[in-house]
Amino acid sequence: MPFSDDDLMTPREVAATLGVRASTVALWARLGFLKPAVRTPGGHRRYFRGDVLAFRDDRRSREPDPADEEMMRDAVRLYQQGWSIRRVAEEFGLGYGRMRRILLTRTTLRDR
Structure with a gap:
């Protein structure tokens, strides 16, 4: 049907x-x-x-926004420098879950 x-x-x-x-x-x-x-x-x-x-x-x-792409690259860089996911999320005004999903698609997450 x-x-x-x-x-x-x-x-x-x-x-x-x-x-x-x-x-x-x-x-x-x-x-x-x-x-x-x-x-x-x-x-x-x-x-x-x-x-x-x-x-x-x-x-x-929708085309990806270049500003969003830059923010995501910066978030990955900060995370790789040792920042916690929570701290990176706060830096960009995002929630923990959303930042974790962004990082999961762009880098390997550290063990807890």
């Missing part, structure tokens, strides 16, 4: 489609990056498949 753009998706389905956690989906919706969810009579959030797919395609088509 083909999918329609008007099909409703649960936050978990949206998260799986976008490759993130359901809590990230809720955050993006609150911040306005993702179109707001509709509520079921029971109060559960649902997202339109067309909105989710458009958001996913838009994220994929």
